[in-house]
Amino acid sequence: MTLERVEEVLDAYGAAPRRWPEEEQEAVRSFVEKADPARALVEDAQRLDRMLDSVRVAPPSPLLAAQVLAAAPRRKPRRVRRWAIAAAVPLAAAAALALWVSLEREPARVASDASTVQVGEYTSPTDVLLEPYGVDVYATIPSVGCSDSTLGCPEVDRSAGKQSGIEGQGLEEQGRFRA
Amino acid sequence: MAGTRSATLSRPPRSVTDSDEKLMLRAGTGDREACETLVQRHLGRVVGFAQRTLGNRSDAEDVAQDVFLRVWSAAPRWKLESARFTTWLYRVAMNVCLDRIAKKREALTDETPELIDAESEPSRALHASEVARHVTAALASLPDAQRIAVTLCHYQGLRNRDAAEVMDVSVEALESLLARGRRAMRAQLFDVAPELLGTG
Numbered sequence: 001m002t003l004e005r006v007e008e009v010l011d012a013y014g015a016a017p018r019r020w021p022e023e024e025q026e027a028v029r030s031f032v033e034k035a036d037p038a039r040a041l042v043e044d045a046q047r048l049d050r051m052l053d054s055v056r057v058a059p060p061s062p063l064l065a066a067q068v069l070a071a072a073p074r075r076k077p078r079r080v081r082r083w084a085i086a087a088a089v090p091l092a093a094a095a096a097l098a099l100w101v102s103l104e105r106e107p108a109r110v111a112s113d114a115s116t117v118q119v120g121e122y123t124s125p126t127d128v129l130l131e132p133y134g135v136d137v138y139a140t141i142p143s144v145g146c147s148d149s150t151l152g153c154p155e156v157d158r159s160a161g162k163q164s165g166i167e168g169q170g171l172e173e174q175g176r177f178r179a
Numbered sequence: 180m181a182g183t184r185s186a187t188l189s190r191p192p193r194s195v196t197d198s199d200e201k202l203m204l205r206a207g208t209g210d211r212e213a214c215e216t217l218v219q220r221h222l223g224r225v226v227g228f229a230q231r232t233l234g235n236r237s238d239a240e241d242v243a244q245d246v247f248l249r250v251w252s253a254a255p256r257w258k259l260e261s262a263r264f265t266t267w268l269y270r271v272a273m274n275v276c277l278d279r280i281a282k283k284r285e286a287l288t289d290e291t292p293e294l295i296d297a298e299s300e301p302s303r304a305l306h307a308s309e310v311a312r313h314v315t316a317a318l319a320s321l322p323d324a325q326r327i328a329v330t331l332c333h334y335q336g337l338r339n340r341d342a343a344e345v346m347d348v349s350v351e352a353l354e355s356l357l358a359r360g361r362r363a364m365r366a367q368l369f370d371v372a373p374e375l376l377g378t379g
Contacts, residue, residue: 018336048361048368051310054307055311060223064243072218
């Protein structure tokens, strides 16, 4: 160790040994204890250190600390819950797909008898639809027209009662119309 | 059983004992306690460094917020084998400060307290607050690299190797910056308070 090196150390790091280079602390310290010129240099450095130490910085306010912390990372959702969500999505999709496929492949339903209108042969005389209101066409013998049964004209039982004749004839005519 | 219970109760929280690097790993998972401990340990240091580097409290608080945003951003990607947290933190703080200085160079110059002309107030005893004001002005007048070197080593208490790593310079270069910075400050302060420096 030399006086020149001690001066360099004090110039750069000041008088506090804790700031000196670790590997030179003991050598500088022992040199200073023995050499008066070095002690003078230390006192000189101490004065500047004291002036530098007069500058204080106020500690950070709680508000600043709170603002800084507000931006800190948040804990992520628990792993189990995240996995559960991750698993639920494909499961739900698969269930929806299975439901859709099953509906698509289901055979067409046969309508039940109860809800189906029996569609058979139409047996009602359509002439009734043309019947003038209040006139019974079956009970009325036309004054003009066919009365020969050999020609296919209906035979009319003139002796039958009005109502019964109407009913019987009506049923026979129905069968004929079919033929 | 009672012994176990008392041992458990007396055990300090993990955040108190964990290293900064482990706290960063925990902070990356959103551990609130780890984040709070990091803030308790380092917010004051960052504010102090920024205030001395920028010479302005308001800017220093802005920088501190910016620096911690970067801390939180880096936390999820932090690895134990990464750089020492403190070194990394100061480097981030230094870069943010230098960016701010570059952008606000004019404003910083305007805000720098003027050194009192020694001839206008000859050799009267200075109060502590006045001394502090002169020192702040002298520090602010240093070139950026010298000011950061003095701040890191004198005020923040970093060892020469750590400060050199933060500044990405050799230890010899750091020592040169420190020596030039302190000499410049001594010269300025001697002009206003020779009795405090006692020489000359």
